[in-house]
Amino acid sequence: MDKDTVLTHILKPRGMSTLLGGEPPVSVINNNKYISQLTPDAQLTDRNVDDNSPSLDHAIHTALTGDIKTVILMGPEGSGKTTALEKLVVDWAKGEQLQRFSCVFFLRLREISSLEGTLSLEALLQRHCSHIPPEYMPLVLQKPEDVLFVFDDPDQHQLCLDPSAHVLCSDPSRAASVSCLIASLLYGSLLKGASFVVATRPTVCLKFLSAAWVEVLGFLKPQREAYFNGFFTDPASANTALMHMERTLGFYDFCTSPRLCWTVCSIYKTLMDAGAKLPETLSQLFVDILVHLIQALSLNKACNRELMLALGKMASHCSLNQHSSCTKEELHSFGFQPFLTSVGVFLQVDGDLHSDACVLSFISQLMQDFILAVSFFLDKSTSEGVEKMLEEHKGQTKFLDLFLSGLSEPAQRSPLETLLGEFNSDQIMHFRRWFKSSSEETLEGCYKDKHHRCFHLLHQAQNKSLVKEIITPSARTGISYGDLSLQDCIALNYVVTCLDEMERLNLYGTRNLTEEKAEVLAPAMSLSQKILLSDSSLSTGAVHHLASALSRGLTEELDLSYTRLGDEKLKLLCAGLRDCKLHNLKLLACRLTEASCEDLVSVLTSGTSQLRVLGLMCNQIGDQGFMKLCKALHSPQCKLKELQLQGCEMTAASMEALSAALCTGKSELRKVDLTQNTIGDSGVEALCKSLQHPLCKLQSLKLFDNELTGACCPHLMEALMAEHCSLSELDLSVNDLGQKGALLLCQALSQPRCPVEKLGLTRCELTQPVFKELGSVLRSGTSRLKSLIVGMNKVGDQGVKHLWDAVSHPSCLLEELDVEMTHLTDACVEDLCAAVRASKTLKSLELRNNSLTNASVPALIQVMEDSHSMQEMNLKYNDFCEEVFDMLDECDKIRY
Structure with missing residues (x-):
């Protein structure tokens, strides 16, 4: 050959x-x-x-x-x-x-x-x-x-x-x-x-x-850069054009198309040579493209309009029939006869245009969708509603609703109206009404994909007042976005920046937050009072942008739980925590170790940090890490009021450091949660020294599941009876205190100076004598107890009866009582109801996981309806049958 x-x-x-x-x-x-x-x-x-x-x-x-x-x-x-x-x-x-x-x-x-x-x-x-x-x-x-x-x-x-x-x-x-x-x-x-x-x-x-x-992936970002540099002779113009495209369009998949890069470069060059503004959205880009193509034909306004309506009929035909091309005979039926020599500007012509065998098709699916949107607003002979039109073309067009949204705005369609005449105002108003009502319905639901689409439509419209009209304060809360594409981030950021402030930016479960996406979202994050990123995956670059957003933003609460952040990324985050408005930081299960504590100390003692609540639950900080944190508590610059340290692998070895910090008079700490740390009795003994100190301000101490025994109770009793003790909440649940230890606690609780108002003793091996003594404490007139949680102690009806009798007493201040899984039966119901009726303070009663049956239901319903103070009774997981569920439904104070 x-x-x-x-x-x-x-x-x-x-x-x-x-x-x-x-x-x-x-x-x-x-x-x-x-x-x-x-x-x-x-x-x-x-x-x-x-x-x-x-x-x-x-x-x-x-x-x-x-x-x-x-x-x-x-x-x-x-x-x-x-x-x-x-x-x-x-x-x-x-x-x-x-x-x-x-x-x-x-x-x-x-x-x-x-x-x-x-x-x-x-x-x-x-x-x-x-x-x-x-x-x-x-x-x-x-x-x-x-x-x-x-x-x-x-x-x-x-x-x-x-x-x-x-x-x-x-x-x-x-x-x-x-x-x-x-x-x-x-x-x-x-x-x-x-x-x-x-x-x-x-x-x-x-x-x-x-x-x-x-x-064939087409042009990725490096290839786009090479192409723009080859298209524009001036490097500065090439860089300006490329940066603009990447910012406004680079997040769309179709930007990998070399064909689109050619089109964008051509339009950008025309606009830049004329000193015109470059398009900010996909809709604006296609308005500029269509204006350029129409002007190239040099037809009058009436012919332009007729040609566009013919193209619209072809676009609808191709979409509805899922055909990519049309025959010349079909072309005539759309009204193209006067424009056959012009169709090559918009369509791909295969074969001789004068032959009946000629086949024509839209060169671009995007242009087909855009022409369809233009013709919908242009056609004054139809009253087809937007809902029907979108439903008919559902699945066949990807950008039709986006183009409709952009064209519904006067500023965006104005260049086309100059060439084509005015659009159908009735259709535009109908679209706006549909858009507003469908958006409000979408935002009331929980489908994140629909939320994303709503934000995309608002982004295309580029109307700040429309965003504020649709995204009301009530619509902003509770929206969970989940995984985000880059274009989702662009649209979401646009919406938030239009609102000027976001109450709650929920990014829960965003498992692909890259540096590029975080950079786009940074303005939105800086405008959000609360940011939820729990169960997300953040790249190192993303953490850098998050830190930057925090340092200049409004955020007061940040949740990074289960993000597997690690020490190195936390170090980057801390750079933004030293000078920000953050009050509450949750770092549950973030794979932090002792090394992170040094960075946190640096933040807490910076003098500019506003941190009040620090959640470090389920991290391997250990005794050495915690002792470093305790050094921050000695600093007058540290404003920390609450430390959440559940499951941080600490022992008694670090409790002396905490006790010393609490006694300095410089610590503002009010709440400490040491749940599931093996501090043992000796650790509690060390803490009790600080509880008696006049400079200790601790009000809440949670010692849930700390491997304690009755041996720690004498120290607790002494502390609770001390003159300067300010502890109003004490949780000792899931510890083997036994009868002897619990009775010692009861002695302290009955003393007038004991400050405890909320006491947790769930699964502490309590006995009937202990319940009897607790009843005496509640009736004493000197106890301040308002909340008593004593579930999972097998004392039965006879043991709990002491509490019912106490609740009935006028000196009892109890507002909350939890007797879950204490082996209650129907035999207790009469005393229970009498107690509820007599009490002027009881608001909540927890009765889950007991052995109450259908026979008790009428009396329980009646007493709840009669009581003015009771707000909730929880009867879940008792021995009820379905036949009483309708009765229980009628009382909105009962959960079952």
């Missing part, structure tokens, strides 16, 4: 070069604009192909020089597949690649798919490869192993390539349909041994084919 002839044929300019069509492949190749690193992350799914191919070229050549006969390039529209194919043929014709093939046939299937009737392979090749001498064709076909076929776009032009749908042929001279010929080639029936490179969009049309699949 004459390679010079092939080269001339491939590089010959073809058809009209339009803005939407992108820079023609021939121009890219001739001007050396082809970026070899087109797909640095190309994915090859065949094991025989090198998985680390550095470029698309290399991926194809590697495949074809091996045992593989078929390579399929798969990628979205405009991703550079056609350019890659033409470059492949040019490299062969220049003698640079694939020289084992004596002949290469390049077939643009969109040009032959409309052929009707039958013809042989020889006739097809002679017809569409006329640059090859006819006498050469039989010689080529005799050695198929030396032949390479290059097919472009089989998915877009109604070719049926399912081998089961055809009687495959094996004779090159036998006539068959075009679909049958192509299928016979690809599946090895015809010219067995030939090789193929096929470019297609993601599709199932080739799912039966055994091949090496190469994913």
